[in-house]
Amino acid sequence: PLEDFVHRTLRFSLAALIVAAAVYFGSSLVFNDSRTEAGPPQYWLTADASELAHIRSLNAEGTPVIEFIEERNGIAIAKADELQLAALSGKMHESFHKCSGFIRHSTYEEAVETISNFAAASPDAAFVDYTIDNQAAVTPMVAAAQEPTIRQTIIDLSALHTRRHDQQGGLDGANMILSKWRTLATGRSDMSVMPYAHLNASGDFLTPQPSIVLTIQGTEFPDEIVVVGGHQDSINSSGGATGNAPGADDDASGIASMTEAIRVIKEKNFRPKRTVQFMAYAAEEIGLVGSKNIADNYRLQNKNVIGALQLDMTNFKGASADIAVITDFTNAAQNQFIKNLVTAYQPSLVVIDSACGYACSDHASWHNKQYPASMPFEAKYPAEYNTAIHKTTDTLDRSNNNANHALKFSKLAI
Numbered sequence: 525p526l527e528d529f530v531h532r533t534l535r536f537s538l539a540a541l542i543v544a545a546a547v548y549f550g551s552s553l554v555f556n557d558s559r560t561e562a563g564p565p566q567y568w569l570t571a572d573a574s575e576l577a578h579i580r581s582l583n584a585e586g587t588p589v590i591e592f593i594e595e596r597n598g599i600a601i602a603k604a605d606e607l608q609l610a611a612l613s614g615k616m617h618e619s620f621h622k623c624s625g626f627i628r629h630s631t632y633e634e635a636v637e638t639i640s641n642f643a644a645a646s647p648d649a650a651f652v653d654y655t656i657d658n659q660a661a662v663t664p665m666v667a668a669a670q671e672p673t674i675r676q677t678i679i680d681l682s683a684l685h686t687r688r689h690d691q692q693g694g695l696d697g698a699n700m701i702l703s704k705w706r707t708l709a710t711g712r713s714d715m716s717v718m719p720y721a722h723l724n725a726s727g728d729f730l731t732p733q734p735s736i737v738l739t740i741q742g743t744e745f746p747d748e749i750v751v752v753g754g755h756q757d758s759i760n761s762s763g764g765a766t767g768n769a770p771g772a773d774d775d776a777s778g779i780a781s782m783t784e785a786i787r788v789i790k791e792k793n794f795r796p797k798r799t800v801q802f803m804a805y806a807a808e809e810i811g812l813v814g815s816k817n818i819a820d821n822y823r824l825q826n827k828n829v830i831g832a833l834q835l836d837m838t839n840f841k842g843a844s845a846d847i848a849v850i851t852d853f854t855n856a857a858q859n860q861f862i863k864n865l866v867t868a869y870q871p872s873l874v875v876i877d878s879a880c881g882y883a884c885s886d887h888a889s890w891h892n893k894q895y896p897a898s899m900p901f902e903a904k905y906p907a908e909y910n911t912a913i914h915k916t917t918d919t920l921d922r923s924n925n926n927a928n929h930a931l932k933f934s935k936l937a938i
């Protein structure tokens with residue numbers, strides 16, 4: 525019933541998104557206390573050591589009493605009760621314009637673990653033991669990936685006049701992905717699909733467009749999350765908010781490559797050991813808004829994203845390569861793993877390196893939160909990329925009305 529409610533209401537209003545957000549964020553809002561002795565319950569917290577020192581030195585009325593315990597890697601571990609945490613939150617906001625500026629933990633061990641996770645997640649460190657050892661499951665799935673279903677997804681998404689984040693078409697696009705993914709998830713109790721509403725700390729919408737997240741619960745290490753993402757929105761950079769923005773390559777192609785990977789996983793009944801989340805991000809084109817909100821929240825919730833793959837523009841082939849691995853705002857060790865996957869499963873492809881030179885897509889949102897990110901891109905950049913993006917001419921005929929190139933990225937995602 526909630527699913528039907530969300531589905532139906534998306535067409536008419538945004539109210540459903542608020543409900544969905546409440547459900548989605550609900551678990552992270554659960555109050556977690558560690559009452560063991562008399563007096564108000566105490567919490568452990570981690571905060572930037574110099575910021576916390578500044579607050580503790582204020583010594584003015586309303587300065588919270590925070591018991592400093594120790595510092596590790598520039599992050600302080602401290603103790604406080606509920607009232608003091610509330611006061612700390614206010615002071616952090618006053619001094620550093622942060623919403624809370626600290627992370628609350630129920631145990632000392634959890635605080636320590638959070639700090640070591642931060643240290644381990646330095647963008648260039650290989651903190652995952654990358655192996656390619658699952659050919660028995662992967663090879664048949666790679667073989668099952670097909671061009672026609674990818675082509676159809678691109679046709680469906682690019683048929684909308686625009687998928688701009690603040691237009692009705694932006695909600696129609698979100699709804700289309702929600703319903704395609706829900707259909708694919710049907711019959712798998714380990715697969716769920718939810719809209720992810722983008723709210724700031726005051727509860728206001730950052731964008732009316734929700735991201736769409738399909739989760740496959742991991743069988744052995746469910747707390748380790750692998751993200752596969754692309755952006756659902758499009759933009760017409762010269763035609764105003766209502767201008768035609770088919771976005772066939774940017775980025776219906778990436779969403780279509782992902783959707784085919786989901787279809788094959790379902791067809792072959794593949795159950796990943798780790799949790800996999802497919803994310804169709806909202807509002808990328810106005811500044812990575814959806815992915816940034818998700819990556820910010822995941823870091824605040826201390827979620828263990830062990831890798832994020834970004835598929836943005838997968839269906840326009842350049843002359844000199846099949847896949848250009850973007851080297852900036854990405855993790856070098858994970859990029860090498862991406863190349864090794866291509867060598868293992870698609871050995872005929874030509875892979876090169878390219879750099880955007882700026883935070884060009886949603887991989888940067890993860891990278892900026894110290895999660896390892898990669899972006900395999902359709903062509904050598906900037907020499908050979910699809911210059912029709914953000915225009916009315918970003919249509920499938922630029923790719924000879926087929927999705928042969930995007931298929932390579934489905935296989936890589938698989």
Ligand code: BES
Binds near residue numbers: 774808810885901909
């Ligand atoms: N798909 C593009 C980014 C892109 C273009 C990557 C060409 C590689 C080659 C993306 O949707 C986009 O347009 N990004 C914006 C930046 C973003 C922060 C708003 C851009 O490139 O202007």
Ligand code: ZN
Binds near residue numbers: 755808837
């Ligand atoms: Zn894009």
